Amino acid sequence: MERDTRPQDNVRTHSRPSDLKITDIRFADILGAPMRCILVKVFTNQDIVGFGEVRDWSSRSYAAMLKERLLGENPCDVDRLFRRIRQFGGHGRQGGGVSGLEVALWDLAGKAYGVPVYQLLGGKFRDRIRMYADTDWEGKGTGETMGRALARRMDRGFTFLKMDLGLGQLAGHKGAISAPSGVLEEMRRLGEEYGRFIDSAREPLGEYRRIRNRWYEASSVANPLTGAHLTEKGIEILAEFVAEVRRKIGDDVPLATDHFGPFSVEDAERLLRRLEKYNLAWFEDPLPWQYTEQYARLSRAAAVPLCTGEDIYLAQGFRPLVEANALSVVHPDVLTAGGILETKKIGDLAQERGIAMAIHMAESPVGCMAAVHAAAASENFLALEYHSADVAWWDDIVEGPSKPIVDRGFIAVPDEPGLGIESLNDEVIGAHLDPHMPGLWEPTDRWDGEWSHDRTWS
Numbered sequence: 401m402e403r404d405t406r407p408q409d410n411v412r413t414h415s416r417p418s419d420l421k422i423t424d425i426r427f428a429d430i431l432g433a434p435m436r437c438i439l440v441k442v443f444t445n446q447d448i449v450g451f452g453e454v455r456d457w458s459s460r461s462y463a464a465m466l467k468e469r470l471l472g473e474n475p476c477d478v479d480r481l482f483r484r485i486r487q488f489g490g491h492g493r494q495g496g497g498v499s500g501l502e503v504a505l506w507d508l509a510g511k512a513y514g515v516p517v518y519q520l521l522g523g524k525f526r527d528r529i530r531m532y533a534d535t536d537w538e539g540k541g542t543g544e545t546m547g548r549a550l551a552r553r554m555d556r557g558f559t560f561l562k563m564d565l566g567l568g569q570l571a572g573h574k575g576a577i578s579a580p581s582g583v584l585e586e587m588r589r590l591g592e593e594y595g596r597f598i599d600s601a602r603e604p605l606g607e608y609r610r611i612r613n614r615w616y617e618a619s620s621v622a623n624p625l626t627g628a629h630l631t632e633k634g635i636e637i638l639a640e641f642v643a644e645v646r647r648k649i650g651d652d653v654p655l656a657t658d659h660f661g662p663f664s665v666e667d668a669e670r671l672l673r674r675l676e677k678y679n680l681a682w683f684e685d686p687l688p689w690q691y692t693e694q695y696a697r698l699s700r701a702a703a704v705p706l707c708t709g710e711d712i713y714l715a716q717g718f719r720p721l722v723e724a725n726a727l728s729v730v731h732p733d734v735l736t737a738g739g740i741l742e743t744k745k746i747g748d749l750a751q752e753r754g755i756a757m758a759i760h761m762a763e764s765p766v767g768c769m770a771a772v773h774a775a776a777a778s779e780n781f782l783a784l785e786y787h788s789a790d791v792a793w794w795d796d797i798v799e800g801p802s803k804p805i806v807d808r809g810f811i812a813v814p815d816e817p818g819l820g821i822e823s824l825n826d827e828v829i830g831a832h833l834d835p836h837m838p839g840l841w842e843p844t845d846r847w848d849g850e851w852s853h854d855r856t857w858s
């Protein structure tokens with residue numbers, strides 16, 4: 401007797417997407433990739449696992465608190481589930497939980513249907529993603545040494561560069577900054593103390609908490625409210641630093657700057673006019689992103705492109721800056737912005753006003769590949785940040801993407817299902833766990849049943 405079969409029984413499918421259900425969510429915190437990164441696994445009833453990542457230096461609690469709102473749901477309904485949890489995100493690191501889980505939902509949807517995430521977003525505009533090499537200040541005290549460091553990035557194939565420019569270059573230069581007595585010294589002291597605690601599991605938790613909170617308070621005073629100003633000497637030092645870098649790397653390669661410091665819009669105007677001749681790709685975060693009118697004023701004051709956005713949550717958060725024509729480049733981080741689809745929406749919003757989109761990324765290969773798919777699907781994409789060029793084990797965190805992941809300054813857009821990541825390497829992850837959060841994919845049962853009346857209207 402011939403057995404009764406359905407057509408789908410004779411087809412090799414990756415899963416049965418309509419029957420897929422979320423069954424568990426677990427985490428692992430690692431240090432040095434290049435920051436503290438929180439990796440996420442979302443498990444399902446069909447043994448498909450989705451990978452996500454909570455924003456660097458954020459908290460796994462922002463994602464864990466959403467577990468009960470996702471258990472039993474079909475992860476392929478990405479937009480519906482995103483709208484359910486969207487209200488629990490916010491600007492800066494508070495966007496990390498919602499954004500990281502949105503990434504994992506897309507990874508699961510792509511794996512369930514057997515297609516890469518970019519295809520679910522409407523297809524790709526490019527086969528390779530240009531990476532910009534971010535190079536921080538530590539150990540590069542002059543424009544000449546920074547220029548040599550950037551030239552080595554170029555030797556490795558990078559065609560877009562970024563460096564720090566601000567307080568670091570002015571350290572030790574008497575008369576470069578005017579500020580109320582003790583303000584900058586206190587910020588610097590607290591920052592150094594906090595930095596010593598971050599990588600240690602031996603310090604008393606109470607002392608760590610005290611230093612962390614004092615540093616937060618001191619560093620969270622908005623730029624125009626600190627009373628700090630650049631002197632003419634300070635501006636000249638910064639301008640000469642950029643000039644020295646340009647002499648080392650030439651004028652052809654795009655060069656962006658970041659980390660200006662706690663200075664006012666007036667200081668930024670004066671400095672930018674001095675830097676116009678060095679053809680910067682952009683001047684990043686000169687002010688807190690919330691100050692739309694000051695960004696608009698600054699954009700009209702000098703012919704240097706302005707860029708901000710790594711701490712902005714959702715496309716609607718970018719709308720005031722975009723509509724004020726205050727930026728030349730929007731700069732979302734997928735793991736704060738709301739995830740992959742929201743980042744594409746931000747790019748589309750900016751493109752309507754002739755604004756390019758670069759993508760901030762200081763995360764593991766999981767967050768990186770999420771950004772790769774958003775970049776591939778966005779027409780106005782410019783470049784994706786790479787802050788891990790000196791992290792030897794970064795590639796080894798994941799299996800699936802071709803290695804090296806960043807090859808001569810580019811990442812090939814993967815055609816494998818989901819993000820293109822087959823598995824996470826627990827041996828590598830286990831060797832780099834945050835000593836303050838040493839568990840590796842431990843149960844999160846305590847979040848099962850966590851519930852509130854979430855509706856935001858009556």
